[in-house]
Amino acid sequence: MGLVHYPVYNKNRERIASAVTTFDLHDLSRTARTYGVKRLYLITPLEDQQALADRVIRHWTEGYGAKYNPTRKEAMELIRVRGSIEDCVKEMTEEEGEPPVLFTTDAAEKMPARLSYEEAVGMVGADRLILLLFGTAWGLGEEVFERAHYFLDPIRTDTDYNHLSVRSAAAIVLDRLAGRTPGGQ
Amino acid sequence: MGLVHYPVYNKNRERIASAVTTFDLHDLSRTARTYGVKRLYLITPLEDQQALADRVIRHWTEGYGAKYNPTRKEAMELIRVRGSIEDCVKEMTEEEGEPPVLFTTDAAEKMPARLSYEEAVGMVGADRLILLLFGTAWGLGEEVFERAHYFLDPIRTDTDYNHLSVRSAAAIVLDRLAGRTPGGQ
Numbered sequence: 001m002g003l004v005h006y007p008v009y010n011k012n013r014e015r016i017a018s019a020v021t022t023f024d025l026h027d028l029s030r031t032a033r034t035y036g037v038k039r040l041y042l043i044t045p046l047e048d049q050q051a052l053a054d055r056v057i058r059h060w061t062e063g064y065g066a067k068y069n070p071t072r073k074e075a076m077e078l079i080r081v082r083g084s085i086e087d088c089v090k091e092m093t094e095e096e097g098e099p100p101v102l103f104t105t106d107a108a109e110k111m112p113a114r115l116s117y118e119e120a121v122g123m124v125g126a127d128r129l130i131l132l133l134f135g136t137a138w139g140l141g142e143e144v145f146e147r148a149h150y151f152l153d154p155i156r157t158d159t160d161y162n163h164l165s166v167r168s169a170a171a172i173v174l175d176r177l178a179g180r181t182p183g184g185q
Numbered sequence: 186m187g188l189v190h191y192p193v194y195n196k197n198r199e200r201i202a203s204a205v206t207t208f209d210l211h212d213l214s215r216t217a218r219t220y221g222v223k224r225l226y227l228i229t230p231l232e233d234q235q236a237l238a239d240r241v242i243r244h245w246t247e248g249y250g251a252k253y254n255p256t257r258k259e260a261m262e263l264i265r266v267r268g269s270i271e272d273c274v275k276e277m278t279e280e281e282g283e284p285p286v287l288f289t290t291d292a293a294e295k296m297p298a299r300l301s302y303e304e305a306v307g308m309v310g311a312d313r314l315i316l317l318l319f320g321t322a323w324g325l326g327e328e329v330f331e332r333a334h335y336f337l338d339p340i341r342t343d344t345d346y347n348h349l350s351v352r353s354a355a356a357i358v359l360d361r362l363a364g365r366t367p368g369g370q
Contacts, residue, residue, distance in 0.1 A: 023208050027350045036344045071348045157364055159221045163256045164356065165212045171353035172360045179342055179357065 001037050001174075002088055002133045003028060003166065005044035007141030018137040020049045022056050027167040029075035035174040040078045041088045041131075053081045085144065088131060100131040104148040105173060106139055107155070107162045115150040117176045124177050132173070134166050186222050186359075187273055187318045188213060188351065190229035192326030203322040205234045207241050212352040214260035220359040225263045226273045226316075238266045270329065273316060285316040287333040290358060291324055292340070292347045300335040302361045309362050317358070319351050 003024060006017035020042065032040045042053050059065045060076040082088050085102075093099045101123065103115070115123075123130065132152075133144065145151060155162060155172055164172070188209060191202035205227065217225045227238050244250045245261040267273050278284045286308065288300070308315065317337075318329065330336060340347060340357055349357070 027353050030348050030350055031353045033346045034340075034344060034349055035342050071346070074346065075348065155219075155360070155364065157220050159219060161218050161256070161259065163215050163260065164219055165215055165352070167350070167352050168212050168216045168356035171349065171356045172364065175340070175357045175360060179340065 001028070001032055001039070001170070002041035002043050002085065002131055003170075004085065004133055004135050004140055004144065005042070005046070005049065005137075006084075007143065008135050008137040009139050009141065011138055013138070015141060016137065017044060017046050017049070020044060020053050021136070022052075024136075024167060025053065025056055025076065025079060026072070028170055029078050030072075031167075031171045031174055032078050033075040035178045037078065037174065037178075039080060042079055042081045043083070043085060043088065044081070045083045050081050050083070053079075057081070085131075085133065085147070092129065092131060096129050098129055100129045101150065102148040103130055103132045103150050103152055104140060104145055105132070105134060105152045105154070105169065106145070107164070107169075108139070109154060113148075113150050115152050117153060120150070120152060120177055132177075134170050134173075136166055186213070186217055186224070186355070187226035187228050187270065187316055188355075189270065189318055189320050189325055189329065190227070190231070190234065190322075191269075192328065193320050193322040194324050194326065196323055198323070200326060201322065202229060202231050202234070205229060205238050206321070207237075209321070209352060210238065210241055210261065210264060211257070213355055214263050215257075216352075216356045216359055217263050218260040220363045222263065222359065222363075224265060227264055227266045228268070228270060228273065229266070230268045235266050235268070238264075242266070270316075270318065270332070277314065277316060281314050283314055285314045286335065288315055288317045288335050288337055289325060289330055289333040290317070290319060290337045290339070290354065291330070292349070292354075293324070294339060298333075298335050300337050302338060305335070305337060305362055317362075319355050319358075321351055 008018050010016045029040050057076050057079050060072050066073040193203050195201045214225050242261050242264050245257050251258040
């Protein structure tokens, strides 16, 4: 799973590198750990933002936080800070011996290669190596959608409102992909 | 839907009133609005915490934030700050003409009157008036479980880890209860 801080858009549809939100590190790593995700990439090319993220992660994995809250440590240990999506793909390919299938998500409808949750669950069940990307700020840069292999259906509900935080959206997507244990819902 | 700051436990299983987290207001109200929840109660008896919450809500519903981000306004407008669960029940009963059915959730297994998500979806579909309570800190006080009519099954996954943030847990529970539109998953 990857949280993308670049390339994304700001409110005025300008390309930016967004700031790291420490709540994302806490919430997304706990969600990732709960659903058996192997790694959470935090993707930003900004060195000060990388340093900030590293400092938070170290506090919870090595510092006082690790003793104070061991379950937080277990979650935070899943995080790796990397400079680009390409770096993550390269690393996964080297370590796992195969390139990952890239999934993207978005609140809005996107281009071809759309994947239903049912199809996606099948790929997860078949143990495919997957990198599931989430955007920050006002959404992922277009080239990420072009680079991705599949685009996961937006979360649709009975309302016309879809402005979930990335923390909430990621929790819902992971639950849909990996949270229906046999026998349960 | 209600976010309970009292009565809850701290890490040492002492009864406390927990502090308001502004991220909860943002994330939970957006999730609530996305899934068609009518109201989000923030429940705390502490006056300084009520004032803090009111200040944040006003910023986004009346202040600069309302102009800057109208979708945030729409979400934040669902929040009401109240002093106790009883106050919420009383208010809902007066306004809706019937007392709400109380649902609670917890990461751990709890007592009788357990409800599967399938059964809960049926009650949501039958338009029952429901107050769905989430705890903060280290979980809801025991008397809340005794007071509640139903206890929703914990979120179970294939791992032994379940330490989701309340923001993530609430998103997952609402998606399970109200996010499967006919035809979609």
